[in-house]
Amino acid sequence: MSIFLDIKYAIRQLFKTPKFTAITLFVLVGGLTISLFTFSFLYSLIYKPLPLPGGESIFRLSISTNGDGRSIPAYELLEAKQGLQSIEHLEVFETTDFRISQQDVGKTLTGTYVENEIFSFTQTQPILGRGFTPEDMLSSAAPTVVLSHSTWQREYSEDSNIVGKVIRINDLPTTVIGIMPQGYHFPVNSQLWLPLPQRLKSLTADTREYIQAYGRVKPTFSKEQAELEIGQAMDAIYQQTARQFQKPEGKLAATLYTFPHAQTDGDGNLVFTFFNLIAFSILLLACINVGNLLLARAIERSKETAIRAALGAPTNRLVLQLMWEGIIITLLGSLLAVLLVSDLLDYTDALLHAEVSENLPFWWRWGMDVPTLLMAIGFTIVTIVLASFIPAWRSAKQDINSTLRDGTRGAQGKKAGKMSRILVTVQIFLISTLMLIGSISAFLSQYLLNMDTIEDYTRVIHGGIFLTDKNYKTPEQKIRFFEDFYDRLKRKHNVENAVVRGYFGTSELVLDGEDSGAQNQFPKIDTMSLIGNTEFFSAQLVEGRHLDKRDNPNAPKSVLISDSMKKRYWPNESVLNKRINIRLNDKLHSVHIVGVVKDRLNESSIFQGHSSEDEIYISGRQFERSYQRIFYRYSGDVTTAEESFYQVLFTLDRTIEPYRVEPASKNFDMMKKAMVMTSYITFGAGGFALLLALTGIYGLTSNTIAQRTHEIGIRRAVGATDKEVIQMLLKQGSKQLAIGLSLGLFVFTLISFAFHGFTDGNIPVVLYFVLAGTVTIGLLIVVLAAIYSPTRKAVAMEPNAALRYE
């Protein structure tokens, strides 16, 4: 009954001060929403088990050679798995693009080559037809395919007679044998499944093809035991086959990840912790603010509390009574935050699936779920403790005697002042850290969004082609294939221009007479091969000529260089026909320069402007590369233009599976949208955090100064001028500012080092200093203003009034 009365009293107090209630609620809902949304979004991204029966125990195998990740050698794995004790199931798969054609129209879909037990492993059976049998896996078997529900729905209008029909996949007649249930896209985002080709399982399978594996550990074995056993078993076989078939050397080691973890390359824990810490900092800021507001209210009512205590109310009862307002507001705030987060998650899910549905792993679904609700309860408890319990506890533990005797004078003495100073320092630390991290993110987003890449991707399609050593044994065969592809594609009526580009990484420019054979002392220059000319990428000719058919295998090797390279190494001389030496893949080549072209932006000079881009273009007719991308500018509609690519490909070699044939702007647009979104989120969350911090600092300072009004009155009574009082208070505020900022800058320095490594040093170090300087100055100004404002108010009161202030 008495608790009921306390709750009623608290509700009445909240209604009596609607402005206070609204502000507190706003702050709490903001903080809780950001924290909860961040948790839920990342949890679904990284930790949520696969939505399949037994999904939590399914793992993905990752293999490394001497610590470097690599494609799984399927032969060794399939051989090794026979004797594994710790593994219940282990199968390999390869995800790639497939072209589904109907008459002259086709569509590229992501599909997976799988082993026959995939559907029984995931305990999901087709809703129509059947899954794969061991017979379907034989190389002599007729080609078969199982379609996803969405492919069946979208491409075949849910044709109930689809099973048994023959469709063309990569121009090969293939029989549809089954349709999987809605939402099933295991292992990642498969739209269709085909039997794993024998070539991928063979002893001499090309290790550059990206083969992966999934499985399940027996319940009696730990993950670590299984990793050790798989690694050792595979390595034992690999060491034999590697010697025999000249495979890359190295010791194999196995790591098991959950599928969501594997999707973030095993960095999920770091990402989850980092972003949740940032979001939790915002909740902490909100808690400090609300706690401070509630503390100020508790101080206002300290006389009432003292009277209750004097009348015999026990401490726990007093604490609870003081907490009810905070509890009610927090519960209401949490409820609103949960509703808001639920809507935000639904919106995020709809938005992401509308934009990039086919590229998203099938388990990436966002919405309100049990872990999010549990975390909401956790956050609510934390908020109640931080924002309600601590202020109530402090207020209930006051010196009753002095409060009753002197009002509030002296009741909030040294300890309260110290607590306020600590809280202000914490707020400054949190906001400076958030702003510094946010500034990097915002700067990068804005910089990349507004970057002039020169390249024009309007009406450009690109696609990758990988030629295996098995089918294209000699460099000449590979060169011929790409040259043929280029010639045929250019002859298409809807193709205006084309280029075949192979990225060679960096080559070393061996300057005359300096080749001592030592490594790492020559300039490293980005090098790419071209069939076609650089003007496709808007890199116009400055002097000389473009690479063309004259630069064939029988002719001396020719190169183009970028203008910046010419100016750097040969500023005052003509470079045309100049002979230079470049070391490419450990082989020294003597080449002569036939032309100089304009600079374009490349990865290594992304933050240094076009003038620092040194590039060498070699002829794709003279240097071979197994994997190259074909770019072409088309006229007419995009579907027909895409079809032209496949027509050329299937004419030349119908066994080749191209990689991502799509408009070149697609990735760029996606990246742009992601960055715009990141910018909005960063600015929104950063702005909210800044608002919280400033109002918090203002509130805490006001509260502290209000508690010191009497002291200020005394100081002024004995002759302190307004200026001296303001200086004293600002000096104290500056101390907190200095400590908070220093801690923030320290954390920022640590993060900057990590970020510098993460971005391979592409961001100039000076930028970190500029950002740190800008944020520090900005924060200095706004925080000092937040401290100055209540200070100014304090001295506006007549000393006499200050002396009587209670």
Place this chain on the structure above:
Amino acid sequence: MSPLIELNNISKLFVTEEIETRAVNQVNLSINKGEYVALSGPSGCGKSTLLSMMGLLDTATTGSYELAGVNVSQLNANQRAAIRNKKIGFIFQSFNLISDLSVFENIMLPLTYQKGLDKNQIQQQVNQVLAKVEMGHRKNHFPSQLSGGQQQRVAVARALVNSPDFILADEPTGNLDSKNALAVMNLLEELHQDGSTICMVTHDPQSALRARRQVEMFDGQIISDSINSLSVKAKVDSSTSQVSIA
């Protein structure tokens, strides 16, 4: 000789949303150097407000105030602070010591707002007044560790540390028991005998009798002004509040 304090037609009006209160109503009062004046009257009669205005802790709504021949009515906040710091010493009923500062630091406070004093000078002055109020043995204590009488003695020491022209005491014995009250009154008596000018607000008749001159207020006005030892009665013109001593 011109008076040290001269108030001419001083009024103080407090206006809240609904009520307008005339706390001090056209008061004229002169206090000469070396006088010991008791300002008495019932609660709410305006004596503390008048004292605050005399101490430049508050400003008058109307009227003029001359301190040592200088009109201080129009001074800005900083000029008033400087006068408080150098010419006035305050003693309050509730002591008004800063709880986070030690006895020594509390007494030192007015000197910290003066320029040109070195550490030694400050220490010397503080120790001197500490000795005068017999609190030297408690200089490192905090106010909460002292009795009421001791706190008030510290407050008196703080009021003396800057060697003020006059001391304003607002109910200095109001929060003290009779023994401590007597000790504080004796201290004020000593100060007066040493030549200090004192103006004390009190509603205790016994304390008021210790002063040489007694000014009585009622409803914001001075109703009598008398010299205690000579039993001189003051005549008050009720229309102008002008006090004249016969």
